[in-house]
Amino acid sequence: MSTEDPHLVEHTVATEELLKASFLHVVRDTVRLPNGRTSTREYILHPGAVMVIPLLDDGRIVLERQYRHPVKGVLVEFPAGKLDAGEDHLACAKRELLEETGYAAREWALAGALNLAVGYSDECIDIWFARGLTLTKPELDDGEFVEVILADPGDFLAWCRDGKVKDSKTLAGALWLQNVLSGAWNLHWRS
Template sequence: MNDSKDDDTHLRETCVHSETVYQGRFLEMRRDEIKLPDGGQAFREYVIHPGAVMVIAILPDGRLVMERQYRYPVRLTMIEFPAGKLDAGEGGLACAQRELLEETGYRAARWARAGVMHPVIGYATEVIEIWFADGLTLGDRHLDEGEFLDVFAASQDELEQWMLSGKLTDAKTIVGMMWLRQWRAGQCQLDWVAA
């Protein structure tokens, strides 16, 4: 057993050879031959993802801006916080502002970055930045071509009940609810910045 919890050298895998097996419009599938910590060899298949943001947008009455969107891979309409992928060279805040406006029509006066999450560590490089937004004003939304979603408002209590009943199963939204609960309970601080 390793005594230092920060020393992970005994766990690391090393790439011996890497190949792209699929290149799509924004996702890439790779297959790597790796050397295991014990010297053995194995293969790892994974998706390269550009990264994304998720926005916990708080309305003046405390309710949250939510979306309903059909997600083809799971063949379900999901309840989610607004979210979207980073464009090339785009920072997290810029992406959060763009996605909130495009998908919901809302602009926010204040923003705070809560943290990051790695939603699918076993098979993808995706990292999602978690942003809070408040001081919302509504304007026109500008959905991407081929994007269809409903925007609605829900209370924290409603969302928590939907999580417990299985109506809300989106992992990033559930993680966002954890951040929201911690912040509203005064157990974490957010550094707000003006837009």
């Protein structure tokens, strides 16, 4: 809770569970508004996730194409996935990169985090960079179908500009990639 902006903060007075399924957990909070009145807020609880921006030694990046049922289309995305209960964020990044692309990385850097859809979800996604990649074999989850593609960063950024890339986390990753590659933003790499 923010202590710097008390004139904007809402206080939860009650929570009601609306749906708890294998993937979605939806709640309705009754909140006290800054003016003393009450209102409701419905949103999705999410365990958190990671996204990986994999950098190949030759300068290309690793992306994937995957069908996303809610939008009824195949999207270009950076590898990403949900945290398992109690899972360390870096361990999740390593697992997702290997499962979805077949790549393992020698070095990792945490870039930052993003809140995906603050109007209806508490989901927070860590943005990781990976380099020193070695190709092994993908270990996709049952029912997961992914096409791994390699791209020049300039081509990828053009796809973002031209609307070929529509996934919001991948577009946020493009901002990080552009600034890291230009030297404007620095990363702290670790093995």
